[in-house]
Amino acid sequence: DAGVIQSPRHEVTEMGQEVTLRCKPISGHDYLFWYRQTMMRGLELLIYFNNNVPIDDSGMPEDRFSAKMPNASFSTLKIQPSEPRDSAVYFCASRRSGWADTQYFGPGTRLTVL
Amino acid sequence: KNQVEQSPQSLIILEGKNCTLQCNYTVSPFSNLRWYKQDTGRGPVSLTIMTFSENTKSNGRYTATLDADTKQSSLHITASQLSDSASYICVVTDDVSGGYNKLIFGAGTRLAVHP
Numbered sequence: 057d058a059g060v061i062q063s064p065r066h067e068v069t070e071m072g073q074e075v076t077l078r079c080k081p082i083s084g085h086d087y088l089f090w091y092r093q094t095m096m097r098g099l100e101l102l103i104y105f106n107n108n109v110p111i112d113d114s115g116m117p118e119d120r121f122s123a124k125m126p127n128a129s130f131s132t133l134k135i136q137p138s139e140p141r142d143s144a145v146y147f148c149a150s151r152r153s154g155w156a157d158t159q160y161f162g163p164g165t166r167l168t169v170l
Numbered sequence: 171k172n173q174v175e176q177s178p179q180s181l182i183i184l185e186g187k188n189c190t191l192q193c194n195y196t197v198s199p200f201s202n203l204r205w206y207k208q209d210t211g212r213g214p215v216s217l218t219i220m221t222f223s224e225n226t227k228s229n230g231r232y233t234a235t236l237d238a239d240t241k242q243s244s245l246h247i248t249a250s251q252l253s254d255s256a257s258y259i260c261v262v263t264d265d266v267s268g269g270y271n272k273l274i275f276g277a278g279t280r281l282a283v284h285p
């Protein structure tokens with residue numbers, strides 16, 4: 057298996073622009089998670105999906121952030137409009153249903169907002 | 171408030187030496203504790219997972235311990251190698267019935283192994 061796939065790996069954009077991050081989870085995994093990692097705050101859970109349905113989005117910082125999962129093999133995280141404080145590494149992770157099952161993380165997207 | 175605290179924040183050791191990383195948590199109720207290794211520029215990778223009843227778990231040169239009474243865990247690395255240079259993140263899962271068990275992440279310990 058190729059693991060969790062994220063694109064792009066790096067994104068540099070200007071303040072005010074729309075940014076879309078993409079994720080393909082591991083086949084057969086029915087949970088998908090979006091995280092943000094910064095030096096100051098570490099890893100933070102933004103939102104997670106179960107069977108393509110958003111379950112908990114309490115970690116989404118504000119209305120500028122939105123996430124969708126149109127099918128079992130694809131999810132997007134969108135920031136509109138982007139701000140410099142959104143600069144971070146965004147990780148997507150997926151896992152199976154068992155409580156002890158490990159989350160497998162993608163390589164991350166490093167976002168820089170100028 | 172559920173928290174996970176790790177120490178030290180960073181650590182430098184020489185290749186071949188052993189080291190121990192610490193994790194203290196206040197998460198309650200507790201489900202399990204994991205140690206993740208995160209190489210620079212990559213996503214975290216799970217090393218070990220321990221439940222309430224487990225005291226020790228090994229994965230090669232990595233040995234994790236858990237004391238559920240004092241809410242402390244440690245990760246011991248034996249005979250360190252240059253490839254052990256990474257951030258090590260302690261993650262505790264709560265045990266909330268009827269809902270999603272949330273993962274609470276520590277800030278990580280950044281380990282540098284020098285030749």
